[in-house]
Amino acid sequence: MRTYPALDLRFPEAHREQDQLAETIEGAILDCPITALDQGDALAPPRLWRAYFPDSGTRDDAAATLARLCAGTGVTIDAVEVADEDWAARSQAGLGAVRAGRFVIAPPWAVPDRSAGTPRAGSVAQPATTLIVIQPSMGFGTGHHATTRLCCAALDAIDLRGARVLDVGTGSGVLAIAASRLGAVAVLGIDVDEDSMLAARASLALNPGADVTLAVMDVRQATLSPFDLVVANLTGALLIAATDALQRLSRHRLILSGFLSEEREDVIRAYAGWAIEREAQEDGWGVVTLAAGIR
Amino acid sequence: MAKKIQAMVKLQIPAGKATPAPPVGTALGPHGVNIMDFCKNFNARTAKDDGLIIPAVVTIYADRSFTFITKTPPVSVLLKKVASLAKGSAEPNRTKVGTVTAKQVEEIAKTKMPDLNCDSMQAAVSTVRGTARSMGIDVVD
Numbered sequence: 001m002r003t004y005p006a007l008d009l010r011f012p013e014a015h016r017e018q019d020q021l022a023e024t025i026e027g028a029i030l031d032c033p034i035t036a037l038d039q040g041d042a043l044a045p046p047r048l049w050r051a052y053f054p055d056s057g058t059r060d061d062a063a064a065t066l067a068r069l070c071a072g073t074g075v076t077i078d079a080v081e082v083a084d085e086d087w088a089a090r091s092q093a094g095l096g097a098v099r100a101g102r103f104v105i106a107p108p109w110a111v112p113d114r115s116a117g118t119p120r121a122g123s124v125a126q127p128a129t130t131l132i133v134i135q136p137s138m139g140f141g142t143g144h145h146a147t148t149r150l151c152c153a154a155l156d157a158i159d160l161r162g163a164r165v166l167d168v169g170t171g172s173g174v175l176a177i178a179a180s181r182l183g184a185v186a187v188l189g190i191d192v193d194e195d196s197m198l199a200a201r202a203s204l205a206l207n208p209g210a211d212v213t214l215a216v217m218d219v220r221q222a223t224l225s226p227f228d229l230v231v232a233n234l235t236g237a238l239l240i241a242a243t244d245a246l247q248r249l250s251r252h253r254l255i256l257s258g259f260l261s262e263e264r265e266d267v268i269r270a271y272a273g274w275a276i277e278r279e280a281q282e283d284g285w286g287v288v289t290l291a292a293g294i295r
Numbered sequence: 296m297a298k299k300i301q302a303m304v305k306l307q308i309p310a311g312k313a314t315p316a317p318p319v320g321t322a323l324g325p326h327g328v329n330i331m332d333f334c335k336n337f338n339a340r341t342a343k344d345d346g347l348i349i350p351a352v353v354t355i356y357a358d359r360s361f362t363f364i365t366k367t368p369p370v371s372v373l374l375k376k377v378a379s380l381a382k383g384s385a386e387p388n389r390t391k392v393g394t395v396t397a398k399q400v401e402e403i404a405k406t407k408m409p410d411l412n413c414d415s416m417q418a419a420v421s422t423v424r425g426t427a428r429s430m431g432i433d434v435v436d
Contacts, residue, residue: 036306038304091331
């Protein structure tokens with residue numbers, strides 16, 4: 001299992017000048033090439049900080065620097081290899097099935113029993129549902145986030161039969177699979193995060209028949225021929241940073257999401273020249289479907 | 296009734312790049328927080344500050360729900376970014392390692408205003424100038 005090189009800094013209890021010392025050490029840590037700093041639970045002393053590094057070489061260099069600074073202060077420094085412990089999956093172990101438009105997105109342990117929902121004679125027919133099974137893990141998209149549901153509904157509003165679709169930031173692969181279930185062909189899901197790719201591959205195994213290909217790729221460096229539809233559930237800032245690439249890669253439509261409601265104006269402005277075909281908001285998050293044509 | 300607070304975890308993570316790997320998973324997982332939910336929210340709120348490490352204080356309640364606030368990066372980090380420096384000077388009085396303009400100092404002061412104990416812009420600017428001096432960074436006009 002993958003581990004992450006880090007340094008543990010333990011502060012002595014009841015150190016008189018602890019706050020000032022902590023501030024000095026924090027500054028020194030931030031001078032090092034750290035990838036992150038965990039400063040622990042303020043409500044549960046003693047103080048233990050864990051600084052993360054890109055590799056053990058930079059970690060060991062930093063250990064030497066910080067050891068000089070901490071000499072005589074009582075602060076101890078230990079090099080550690082932090083295991084992942086799979087908190088992504090463990091923290092989502094209690095999730096149930098979610099409805100998103102015509103889709104039901106469910107973890108493997110909560111797949112709805114179809115025979116149980118037989119409508120009573122004479123009752124209104126249940127709308128047809130399409131099941132997507134997602135194992136909650138390191139890839140975004142279990143259906144529990146508003147943006148996933150908003151994107152599913154946006155996909156469902158388009159006739160995707162025979163369309164070529166690109167899913168940027170595919171995460172768990174949920175939107176790529178949804179597009180395929182709606183009739184899209186040769187759907188490509190890309191993500192910069194390798195952990196997401198593992199999650200997306202697991203999703204394809206759980207949803208046999210989905211016509212989806214996956215690749216680790218940054219959309220800004222992608223050299224692909226244009227698609228009929230590009231769906232991108234990223235962040236407002238990333239949607240704006242990737243404006244050129246996303247516009248280049250779409251012939252007809254863009255579905256953009258992952259932006260906050262207050263970022264809507266900025267995102268729309270970045271895609272001037274595209275017409276707003278449909279949009280929706282939920283929980284402070286937005287989705288917009290843009291159509292080409294008046295460029 | 297106010298919800299019972301279970302923990303207040305402070306993390307400093309790269310803007311817009313939170314993933315469920317350590318430290319986010321290992322720091323928040325044991326408290327029952329949905330890690331993916333935290334990452335999506337943190338990334339949405341910080342992606343515009345790409346390239347900076349952003350401090351966040353996550354308040355976790357007894358029912359496992361959470362809220363978080365992001366803070367502006369420390370003045371020293373902002374100064375290093377503006378001056379394109381890896382670190383401050385070891386002897387700030389004698390060895391100057393870089394320069395920033397008065398306008399850049401003012402911009403940093405504006406960014407930091409919400410987190411500094413300053414009543415006025417002028418006080419914030421002098422705080423930033425003080426930090427620059429202590430790092431061996433000259434302020435030029």
